[in-house]
Amino acid sequence: MRKWCFLLATLPLLFSLVACSGQSGQTTSTGGTSTGQQGKSRFDIIKSRGKLMCGVSGELPGFSFLGKDGKYSGLDVDVCRAIAAALFDNPDAVEYRKLNAKERFTALQTGEVDVLSRNTSWTMSRDTSVGMEFAPVVFYDGQGIMVRQNSGIKSLSDLKDKAICTQTGTTNEQNLTDQMRQRNITYKPVVFEDINAAYATYTQGRCQAITSDRSQLLSRRSNLPQPNDHIILNDVLSKEPLAPAVAAGDSKWLNVVKWSVYALINAEDLGITRQKFAELANSNNPEIKRFLGTEGNLGQGIGLSNDFAARIIKHVGNYGEIYDRNLGSNTPLNLPRAKNNLWTKGGLLYSPPFR
Amino acid sequence: MAPLWRERRFWRIASQVLAVCIVVIVVMVLWGNLNRNLLTLGIKLGFDFLGSQASFDIGETSIQYKASDPYSRALLVGLVNSLQIVVAGLILTTIVGISAGVARLSDNWLVRHLALIYVETFRNTPLLLQLFFWYFVIFIARQEQEVTKLFGAIYLTNRGAIFPWFKVTSATSVWLVFITAGAIAVVLLWRWRPGHRVLVAISTGIAMVLFLWLVTKRGPFALDVPKVFNHSQIKGGILLSPEFSALLMGLTFYTGAFIAEIVRGGIQSVPKGQWEAAKSLGLKPGLMLRLVIFPQALRVIIPPLTSQYLNLAKNSSLAIAIGYPDFYFVASTTFNQTGRAVEVMLLIMLTYLTVSLAISLVMNLLNRTVQLK
């Protein structure tokens, strides 16, 4: 009899507790649907934060590399600087995050970085199902293979039963698989998460070859002990359009990134450089005037000041200047412009009109 | 009747209910949070992606796999690779750990101090560092064509370590059938004939082996000893990749150092009286350890040993650092290509949880058999 009394006495308590937990469950779910956060663009967050969070690799001289002076430099870095210049009129209002190939998408999705400017290839699945969206291509690349000069390897078919190093989470890993499958060549992939481990393994001779985007092979080769002992095969395995990316579903912020990149290209097209910037500011060419914001109000359309393009050119220069500074003939990489030239000069760079 | 709050039983039930409620609330808050965040990111949960084509190659596969297989298959390949490392690692680390633990108590000054140095260096440096050491300094430190020979039959090259191994012969299946049948017969005989059991079992065994040898004219396996030709080409034996070898050695020696300390502690926990009693019975040191000390030490050793085994299993996920395609590695590639962070993390958690629980289960059973009843 006593026993039942206790059970009866504890029951209401149990109910009240369950009820309270049910309620709290409810509040969290309603809280979820009514968040004001959802409508807020990353653009506003960045503006109020006062600086841009930019995801880079940091391991590739010419694209993004942490120099001895503790500053990042490279083409990918200059894209970040250009965006910061457009936003804040200050190219240094950027905080960089070093991300490896595997970490990069999560960092973008979770908002740890605002923009990913890290030699990332634009592919359909990344654009559609990985939760991100791409800005225009800043470097047209293709995948290559690097081998030791004295290995006697001349083409893909010489790689039969050889070990090939690569990095996980890259398109390179998949392209290699495709190419070898198509040619029916057996090989041993040795895959690393860290790019430095991959190159160390290659230099130690565990792998007879290493594969990556050609520009990256060149960039890393310049850092090897004896750069000239290594050659890059002529085979191009794939298309690698490297482009900055932002999290999907935020067109306001995507527009800012997109038109900042176009501004770099269009400036070269219009012949506006950092030096000639001052004199061109008084030009009476309406196209230039519109571009530099002395006429019209294009900048307002993306929530920026009308001279956003002028700020970019003033602080970082046009695409050609960025290219020459980081990858051109005065740099160890010495990469010819090739496809990365203006459409008027036989390349693929083309900006829609600023109008 | 005493007031409710003075009753022990009320509080016992109430605290249980409270605990359940807290768990429910926490889970709901977390789940709500997850859903809300995924909603804002526009991501839907689901495991359909496991069926789509993986399209990446895996360097080491013990079961059939090609890049056109689905992700689920790739994950299975990774799991098998992980299990291989874990099982081999558990066996080796037990041997290393017990040897080093016993050596720590040796009467021989040199042996004792060597064991001490081993334990202290391996226990006090990070495992990741040790993995890099094994990989870059031991296993791939040779020139491309260079071959190092160890103990006359093991070869080290940059492609991996090559060991003698067994080769299946035409008689293997016959042998297997007869040996299984023989084993069953022995068990039955054991039950049936009370006297001379051992004698009967041994003589049947010998008779059977002789018979099989005469009929098939070969052993169950042939030894496949690697041979060098053309200076650097090696034929035969089994090739363990440098990635596998480095991971195995790293896990074995790292965990072994901890096990050595557990074994030493276990042995030292046996009261001195037991040693003296064993000695006074006239047991030799080896027998003394085996018959008197170890059975008692085991009671103290097994629970902490279980945690070390679990650590080894979980630490095997560091494979990714030195390019060994274990489960964690394949899962991260999958996650990276599909963008399915939540689902893949769930899979990883469940898999390691299952492996750990399996190890715990076996060890708990073992523990039960050695404890005093």
Ligand SMILES: N[C@@H](CCC(=O)N[C@@H](CS)C(=O)NCC(=O)O)C(=O)O
């Ligand atoms: N473009 C390719 C490859 C990009 C990539 O991550 N490349 C590697 C080299 S293979 C890299 O840059 N690693 C630098 C790092 O991890 O910091 C992609 O988007 O998947």
